[in-house]
Amino acid sequence: MIYPILEVIGLVNRFGTQLVHDGLNMEVHEDEVFGIVGGSGTGKSVLLRSILGLQRPRAGIIRIGGRDITRMSAGQLFGVKARYGVSFQQGALYSALTVRENVELPMIEHVDMQPAARSELAMLKIRLAGLPADAAEKYPSQLSGGMIKRAALARALALDPKLLFLDEPTSGLDPISAAEFDELILYLQKQLRLTVIMITHDLDTIFRTCNRVGVIVDRHMEVDTLEGIVNNPHPWIQAYFHGERARERLLAGLPSPGTHGT
């Protein structure tokens, strides 16, 4: 049986009496950009943390590359972690290390390489994320918000993952920087044949980049193509996609999300 690259079945997450997810299902296929949308407090971050193995769900199956990570030991999970890249919302760069060292750190932990070659490869990843070469020796505190996002992306790409998780990739960016970042994600997705899973609030980002969208409503997920989800009758989804900002987008005509994959 061929599994999708990421599969979540019947996920249940609960904190005390608060039920966050109740039987959430999602499926992500290779070479697509999958957007996760939901109101504040609907558990988008909890979902991401569950998928990354940062917290164990109460029930459910999470398969990455066909292997259920909820039943893995820490040692087995280590191997899986080398296969995906994560870019956190605030960047989560290690503040004591330069950008280049940040990108090198996953390589040091997972790959046996000559230090000189490793730092050159890290430079390639930094350039690929659209950062100027002189940014490599800067510390995270010296970077602007847009550069932090790019540095975090460079680190996420350090181990040549097939699967890329982005948590709010364009939050805190002005619309122009956000648009450029979307372009970058699409470019890298195409060039490196990545599967991208992003959590986002940004309607522009969704319309520009996503093939399919999953909306977390009522503790489960409505998954559909971009065209399909816009016409979903659920009130929250209607409000989200047909609000003031979204209407302008829709009036301008629904753009076909770029050609992904090959």
Next chain:
Amino acid sequence: MKIATARLQALDLSGAWRLHEFIKQAHAAGVEVAFEGSPPDQLRLVDQTLRGESPPCSQLTRPIPLNPIEELEAPALRSLEFLGRHSVLYARDLVRDLAFLGRMSVTAARGLTSTRRLRPISIARHVYDTGITAIPIVSLIAFLISVIIAYMSAQQLRNFGAVVFVVDLVTIGVLRELGVLLTSIIVAGRSGSAFAAEIGSMKLNEEVDALYATGVDPFEVLVLPRILGLVIALPLLTIIADIIGLAGGALLCRFLLDMPLTQYITRAQDAITATTFWVGVMKAPVFATLIAMAGCYRGMQVRDSSRELGRLTTLAVVQAIFLVIFADALFAILFLELRI
């Protein structure tokens, strides 16, 4: 030279970069490289990126600052509810304490199996931060404390005509108890708080999560080096404090009590033995472990807000000092029973 690509199934970016470097070296050595079949796409990507032609970008701009969210004050609780809630909380805390201790032991045991996992460079940094940089303040305090003891005891003992016993009081007091105890308290204030604050702010920045997500054990890279660093640094600081304390005592006896230096030394040699010194120094690694664990543990508990960081840093220092004094009391009883 020819490179055949017909049977190439997959090539990731790192592989393409290696190939790119290889071809570059070949060119530099004057070897012609040709592809049999089409050159892989990834090679073109590497080439473009290194020449700065891709990705398409970029005008980078400043971020929009996000407003911090105020925490809400919990409503006043009735006394019974308060009692119940706190009993549950303390019980849960106790379980967490034990879990931390267990995690720590497992990491330490694993760390001892290989030097790479032990992170010697990191340990050295912590020895420097917690030990070397603390020498001036530790010396000063040891000096002042020995002066205070000598001065006060001289005043009292003079009434009995037993001024010479000032030497006993200073040397035994400093070597057995005060040297190590005061050093530990200073270090708890300096380094216990630093540990909690460093690790705590890493937690706030999601840096600890990032370590977990990359498959790096934060206990191994953050907690263990700090504990081992302090276990090395504190005994050395204690020895320095002992030396300075004895010297301070000697100085005071010489100038205030007009006791010749030779008499001080003879008297000191009568009063103390090798065990007096070791009793003090051997407590240092134990105190170091307590201080470092309190600091790291509280640091790891920080989440969500910077207020939490302040609260737990304070707690780390208070608990470290409490644990040190409590352990010292246990040591005192133990040594009494052992007649050391």
